[in-house]
Amino acid sequence: MSDLTRAEICAVACADAYRDNGEVIASAFGTIPTIGVRLARHTFSPDLVISDGEATAVRGTWAVGGPAEGDVEAWLPFNQIFTLVWNGKRHITMIPTQLDAYGNANISAIGDHAKPKVQLLGVRGAPGNSVYHPTSYWVPAHSTRVFVPKVDMVSGVGNDNARAAGPSASRHHDLRMVVTDLAVLDYEPESGRLRLKSVHPGVTVEEVVAATGFELLIPEDVQETRLPTRDELELIRTVIDPRNLRDHEVRA
Amino acid sequence: MTDKTMTEAEVVGRLRSGMTIGIGGWGSRRKPMSLVREIVKSDLHDLTVVAYGGPDVGLLCAAGKVKKVIFGFVSLDSIPLDPHFRAARQTGAIEVEEYDEGMLQWGLQAAGIRLPYLPTRAGLGSDVMTVNPHLQTVVDPYDGETLVAMPAIPLDAALVHMNRADVHGNAQYLGPDLYFDDLFCLAAENAYVSCERIVPTAELTENAHPATIRIPRLLVSGVVEAPGGAHFTSCAPDYERDEQFQRDYVAAAKDPAQWQEFLSGYLAETTDITSGATS
Numbered sequence: 200m201s202d203l204t205r206a207e208i209c210a211v212a213c214a215d216a217y218r219d220n221g222e223v224i225a226s227a228f229g230t231i232p233t234i235g236v237r238l239a240r241h242t243f244s245p246d247l248v249i250s251d252g253e254a255t256a257v258r259g260t261w262a263v264g265g266p267a268e269g270d271v272e273a274w275l276p277f278n279q280i281f282t283l284v285w286n287g288k289r290h291i292t293m294i295p296t297q298l299d300a301y302g303n304a305n306i307s308a309i310g311d312h313a314k315p316k317v318q319l320l321g322v323r324g325a326p327g328n329s330v331y332h333p334t335s336y337w338v339p340a341h342s343t344r345v346f347v348p349k350v351d352m353v354s355g356v357g358n359d360n361a362r363a364a365g366p367s368a369s370r371h372h373d374l375r376m377v378v379t380d381l382a383v384l385d386y387e388p389e390s391g392r393l394r395l396k397s398v399h400p401g402v403t404v405e406e407v408v409a410a411t412g413f414e415l416l417i418p419e420d421v422q423e424t425r426l427p428t429r430d431e432l433e434l435i436r437t438v439i440d441p442r443n444l445r446d447h448e449v450r451a
Numbered sequence: 452m453t454d455k456t457m458t459e460a461e462v463v464g465r466l467r468s469g470m471t472i473g474i475g476g477w478g479s480r481r482k483p484m485s486l487v488r489e490i491v492k493s494d495l496h497d498l499t500v501v502a503y504g505g506p507d508v509g510l511l512c513a514a515g516k517v518k519k520v521i522f523g524f525v526s527l528d529s530i531p532l533d534p535h536f537r538a539a540r541q542t543g544a545i546e547v548e549e550y551d552e553g554m555l556q557w558g559l560q561a562a563g564i565r566l567p568y569l570p571t572r573a574g575l576g577s578d579v580m581t582v583n584p585h586l587q588t589v590v591d592p593y594d595g596e597t598l599v600a601m602p603a604i605p606l607d608a609a610l611v612h613m614n615r616a617d618v619h620g621n622a623q624y625l626g627p628d629l630y631f632d633d634l635f636c637l638a639a640e641n642a643y644v645s646c647e648r649i650v651p652t653a654e655l656t657e658n659a660h661p662a663t664i665r666i667p668r669l670l671v672s673g674v675v676e677a678p679g680g681a682h683f684t685s686c687a688p689d690y691e692r693d694e695q696f697q698r699d700y701v702a703a704a705k706d707p708a709q710w711q712e713f714l715s716g717y718l719a720e721t722t723d724i725t726s727g728a729t730s
Binding site: 253254255276277278281284285307308312313314315316317318319320321322323324325326327329330331352353354355356357360361363364365366367368370371372 | 531554556575579627628
């Protein structure tokens with residue numbers, strides 16, 4: 200598998216975040232997490248519920264960038280999604296513009312909130328998502344621009360802020376995984392700080408540290424991110440992403 | 452029974468400067484754009500706009516109609532960011548109240564059922580609490596948990612665009628998602644519904660389940676027949692988003708002269724541009 204790409208490794212790492220998740224809505228932003236959740240459902244997490252991007256849950260495995268194909272199994276308009284978010288039956292992967300050592304994520308604005316230097320989307324559902332159900336992050340370009348000491352607007356709530364806000368905020372708060380184009384990170388349970396879990400093949404720990412703008416916890420046994428199986432690769436290349444959109448998100 | 456049909460101009464004639472106006476739809480989907488254009492043409496100013504925002508917010512910001520936006524996001528869906536909303540924010544031209552999307556829903560829900568607030572966990576631990584210093588928490592009297600008391604967001608007026616309606620204001624959506632149009636109407640002192648086609652009441656259920664008539668006339672003060680009224684946003688199944696037009700909207704924002712040209716063309720648009728162009 201010498202032609203294996205970084206994008207494919209990332210897609211499988213995103214999929215692995217959805218292992219043993221049971222029956223939850225698997226929501227994903229970005230091409231590679233989208234490939235990941237479809238791969239996870241097609242293989243090791245068959246009970247995941249996946250939206251067509253509009254208002255229905257569709258059971259099937261279809262290509263990214265194309266229309267959903269499969270059986271419509273539920274109607275999930277935004278009103279219903281909001282209810283299920285607060286009910287907890289969802290695991291989302293969002294793309295943070297900034298992310299700090301405790302997993303606080305900013306998707307709202309850069310700079311002073313009253314007059315931002317760069318207006319982004321707004322907090323969207325991130326405050327609610329992060330205190331109500333499992334949340335993971337996908338960072339397509341791991342750099343000190345994204346991994347910052349302090350985010351400008353806490354949209355997705357990090358472990359420190361959830362704890363500080365008390366039990367009503369931390370009760371269902373559950374930050375899971377951060378997948379980047381260089382590595383997979385998780386959270387050290389005691390401190391709630393981001394730690395390096397594995398580096399992708401060909402990436403060194405030093406590279407990850409240099410691309411992170413805060414002190415990343417480095418355990419003694421940093422693994423190498425697992426490689427896709429032959430079946431997973433086949434599925435990605437021929438069914439889920441035959442047009443190779445993944446390479447637009449993470450260069451080979 | 453009351454015939455509530457009116458024109459866009461008549462709706463806007465009932466609005467006043469300084470009002471809080473909720474706009475239905477979601478991002479660049481089923482926005483009451485013909486009503487929004489009519490506001491752009493009017494002398495209204497200092498509006499507070501409440502929306503799951505798209506080009507409605509952008510257009511009103513560009514026209515200088517907006518004092519404040521109460522929002523969770525502003526996005527054009529297929530194009531992530533609206534250039535006019537960005538410009539208004541980055542020049543400090545507008546105030547904002549930024550909430551989590553679910554908090555916004557809760558604010559409308561509270562207003563709609565005449566409660567001062569509704570409790571939620573959403574917002575806790577986030578900077579939504581910091582940038583909105585008026586937000587208070589409340590202690591659950593049963594369990595002692597501290598929750599956000601999301602205040603009601605009462606609207607002076609709501610503007611929504613539906614697929615069909617009758618002259619009395621019973622309004623129907625035929626697309627995949629109602630979004631929160633029912634809540635906007637419920638939260639408003641006066642709700643105005645534009646629609647692709649006004650039909651006899653009986654026709655609403657000829658080929659559709661009664662569940663699609665999600666806005667009852669009880670909540671509606673005026674009905675406008677506006678074929679193509681959501682253009683260039685989507686209004687499935689009557690028409691999809693006009694992606695090329697949306698790209699032009701974004702491109703024109705880069706240059707004031709180009710924007711004026713785009714705007715004059717768009718404002719002159721009559722509400723029949725896409726009639727018959729269903730897909």
